[in-house]
Amino acid sequence: MNMTLNQVNLLPVRTWKWLGVNGIAVEEEIPGEFAAWEKKTLNLPQGVIEQANAFDGADAIETGMGKDAEQFVLQNRNTEIHLVAEGKTEEPIVAEYVLGASSPVLADYNTIYAKEDSRVTFVLSYRSQGSENVFHTSLTKIYAERGAHVRLVQVQLLGDSAFHFDDVGVIEKEGALVEVIHIELGAQKLLSGCKARLEERHSRFENETIYLGDKSRSIDMNYLVQHIGKETESEIHANGALLDESKKIYRGTIDFLRGASYSVGHESEYTLLFSPKVRNRTAPLILCGEENVEGQHAASIGKIDASKLFYLMSRGISEQQAKQIVIEAQFTPALERIPVEALRESVREWLKERMKNA
DSSP states (O other): OEEEEEEESOOSSOOOGGGOOSOEEEEEEOOSOOOOOOOOOOOOOTTEEEOTTOOTTGGGOOOSSOHHHHHHHHHHOOEEEEEEEOSBOOSOEEEEEEEOSSOOEEEEEEEEEEOTTOEEEEEEEEEEOTTOOOEEEEEEEEEEOTTOEEEEEEEEEOOTTOEEEEEEEEEEOTTOEEEEEEEEOOOSEEEEEEEEEEOSTTOEEEEEEEEEEOTTOEEEEEEEEEEOSTTOEEEEEEEEEEOTTOEEEEEEEEEEOTTOTTOEEEEEEEEEEOOTTOEEEEEEEEEESOSSOEEEEEEEEEOOOHHHHHHHHTTTOOHHHHHHHHHHHHHHHHHTTOOOHHHHHHHHHHHHHHHHHO
């Protein structure tokens, strides 16, 4: 069985075709059937329940990767989690998936409906056992009512032969805050996307993404924030490192629609290059349909600072260890936002092993 997606991670406004950043088509062989996964037993804190079809707006939530990716997961999903937050809780809800020979294919569909003034944290973890060829697709939709606070953390540590895509869509009402943290460190082919619509006044969206490319790894990402309500805010940050013959495309768009006066949006992407054979493409984009707004974007791509390496190596640290320290420091802002200490430490250990073999 093959998966074919004709339009994925489309840039909202097309640019020169030869740059290769307008979007991509994806064709991938699926190593198995979409057999049903055992239902996850979640430790739900007080104020959060599981309830499918809890709100009518899920179909209206658009996602970062686009309709083709969304429909693929909806048609092939073999597990799903639907959360409704009614109160405030600091305790994270954690769902961990382990792919392997007995369960090589996963398509998970998740929704979070955060009611007025609620607070919830949802952590999704994906990893694989051994060197098996595994296939993972994910779709998550978030609807945050007035004053709600939602944190979504997705940690992806799949093996070198894995295929993975992660698609997110968000709608926010007045005064809502949604945080999306993407830890994208594994898989041979990696795609991710997120689209957030800040529909009402004082809503805010924050995104932290980290990625690591080595060997012949392929990474393709698309993040888009639409400012619709007045006085809305967004922060989009991505940090990554590319080694060997890996390649990456990052699209980050802030779109100020008419009526979004006094809104503020910032985006930045920083990439460290460790090999002359890597291919890095970045497409930062700010669209303005409203005059009285503040939008900033920044992209920094280059080699590791030689003076930093020299300083660390003069203290008796090897070049490999020095590079590892610099990369970990760059990833720290995202790692610190993983609310589960054991998972955070496992990511750090995984990263150290990855750098040893790079």
